[in-house]
Amino acid sequence: MTGVKHQKWWGWGVEGIAFTHEDKPRLAPFVMEKIGIDLNTPGTPPPAFEDLKVPASQLGDDLGATLRDAVGEQYVDTTDLNRVVHTYGKGLVDLVRVRAGDLPRVPDAVVYPADEDQVRQVVDAVVAADGVIIPFGGGSNISGSLTPQPAEQRVVVSLDLGRLSRVLEVDEAAGLARIQAGALGPDLEEQLNARGWTMGHQPDSFKHSTLGGWVATRSSGMQSDRYGDIADITRGMRVVLPGKVIVLRPLPSTSSGPSVREMILGSEGRLGVITEVWVNVHRLPENREIIAYLFPTWAAGIAAMHEISESDAAPTVTRVSDANETAFSLSMQKPSKGLAAKAGPILFNVLERRGWDLSAACLSYIGYEGTESHLKYEKGLVGKIVKKHGGIKLGKGPGSLYDQKKFDTPYIRDFLLDIGALGDVSETAAPWSKLMNLYANTIRAANEAYAELGVKGFAMCHLSHSYHSGACLYFTFAFPPATDVPAEQIEQYWQVKKAIQQSFIDNEATISHHHGVGTDHAHWLEDDISPAGTDVMAGLLKSVDPGRNLNPGTLLPAHREW
Structure with missing residues (x-):
């Protein structure tokens, strides 16, 4: 036993936790209306692992002995289950x-x-044997960054960093912490919190992703409006390459030429194995609140988020859902009792009398941290902006519920797969001036793809991260494929996914805001950063890894590989 925790081989998260609709009476009618699936129909569970045909390990005796000498007998695992766990990430295509x-x-x-x-010994041994190394953190990647290339003939080693999970030191004067790259989100926060600190980085995958994975994919967290994306949080690092180690000290700023730190950020294992990261940390806040608001329209919500980004307020979270996602969120609610059960209908009746079209209403969550006086000041500023754009405050109750459940959403995808529906996400970022056209055209592209397939699909969106110049739009889409054949389901999925991704490019947005490139988004890389920019990236990767031993196949489109 290695002591390292892994997710299910067939789905998201841990055994024993699953999504259920039985305590959400409005969800089944909603899903039937939107995609024509009956949630009460018995689903098809994943197959038994014993029924899988797992290719035999090709690890040779000599390399195997060298690896065991380096890390110990029990830490070189060639069992079928563990190898399958490390074959795929958790993207929709991976799960199918x-x-x-x-x-x-x-x-x-x-x-x-x-x-x-030990990382150095493993890297040196595998590269000397002309093998392939794929770094592995929590296995939550959804862009195809973890899967060996199908035609790869060389030995493939998944390098699991799960034992490197400690907070090594905190520089209290500088507000910096040195943390091993294999630390999962909950584990590193528990260690930091015990010393009175927080990193404040909370991606959707927080419970099942690692610091090294965040850096390798340029992750963003739900609280990035205050704490920054991982690219802002990361100040220094150590990265193992064949025969050497990159050492970047945690400096506040430098003018030491092109940033090697920036090169490693988002490199998805192609520029080495990250072993340690220096990150910004902050004292635990005295107070923390998530407040829910409601806007009359999506345009009003976007305009309010834009104005908040320009104001003196500095919330931790600025999130607003479109009408489709708002309707979905409301359908996910459990039955209320007492006054709470009466409050909703009363409020909606009042809003209708004011002239609101409730089918267009958009739910928003805004987070605050700090002293009581600071929260009062910021909530006052935000409240005025919300009111200016026609919104109303719903209060702490819905905000607290969102805060409690924010990491559970990925379990829904497994539930949908069981009942015969495909659900996935695509996220992007664009300037404020482009957001409304980007949103409208992307929703239209998804619906046109559904029509071409002859299926009943649904698409929804929320703004999840705000910046000075723009914001991230996070799209979720679901539909029942018109086939039971997995390969054909994947083809139909790609027809929808490609329509959405192409819309990002056509509307001057990026191919990914925080999920990374992997293999899923590499097709559009030259459109995103230009062919010349791709020349620079390919040249960098080739100079570091001429033998393509470090996670080959990710980041670059296939025709740019050497």
């Missing part, structure tokens, strides 16, 4: 393929180093 037993290339071994010296 693994449930179907589609395993064209599985890592030949999973290796668990205990420290940087």
Whole structure:
């Protein structure tokens, strides 16, 4: 036993936790109306692992012995279950393929180093044997960054950083912490909180993703409006390459030429194995609140988020859902009792008398942290902006519920797969001036793709991160494929996904705001950063890894690989 926690081989999260609709009476009618699926129909559970045909490990005796000498016998795992766990991330295509037993290339071994010296030994040994190394954190990636290339003939080693999970030191004067790259979100926060600090980084995958994975994919968290994206939080790091280690000290700013730190951020394992990261940390706030608001329209909500970004207020969270996502959120509510059960209908009746079209209403969550006086000041500023744009305050209750459940959403995708529906996400970012056209055209593109397939689909969106010049739009889409054949389901999924991603490019947005490139988004890289920009990236990767031993196939479109 390695002591490292892993997610289910067939889905999101841990065994024993699953989504259910039985305590949400409005959800089944909503889903039936939007995509024509009956939630009460018994689902098809994942297959038994024993029914999968797992390719045999190709780990040779010599390399196997070298790896065992480096990390210890029990930390080189060639069992079928662990190798399958490390074959895919948690993207929709990953889950469809693994449930179907589609395993064209599985890592030949999973290796668990205990420290940087062992990482160096493993990297050197695998590269000397002309093998492939794929760094692995929590396995939550949804853009195809973890899967070996199907045609790869060389030995593939999944390098699991799960044993490197400690907060090594905190520089209290500087507000910096040195943390091992394999630390999961809850574990690193628990260690920091015990010392009175927080990193404040909370992506959707927080419970099942690691610091190294966040850095490798340029992650963003729900509280990035205050704490920054991982690119802002990361100040220094150590990265193992064959025969050497990149050491970047945690400096507040430098003018030391092109930023090597920025090169590593988002490199998805292609520029080495991240072992330690220096990050900004902050004292635990005295108070923390999430307040819910309601806007009459999506345009009003977007305009309010824009104005908040320009104001003196500095919330931790600025989020607003479109009407579709708002309706979905309301359908997910459990039955209320007492006054709470009466308050909703009364409020909606009042809003209707004021002339609101409730089918267009948009739910918003805004977060605040700090002293009591600071929260009062910021809520006052935000309240005036919300009112100016026709919004109303719903209060702490809905905000607290959102805060409690914010990491549970990915479980819904497994539930949908069980009952025969495909659900996934695509996120992007664009300037404020482009957001409304981007939103409208992307929703239209998704609906046109559904029409071409002849299926009943649904698409919704929320603004999740605000910046000085623009914001992130996060789209969720779901539909029942017109086939039971997994390969054909994937083809239909890609027809919708490609329509959405192409809309991002056509509307001057980026291919990904925080999920990374992987293999899923690489097709559009040249459109995003230009062919010349891709030349620079390909040249950098090739100079560091001429033998393509470090997670080959990710980041670059296939025709740009060497």
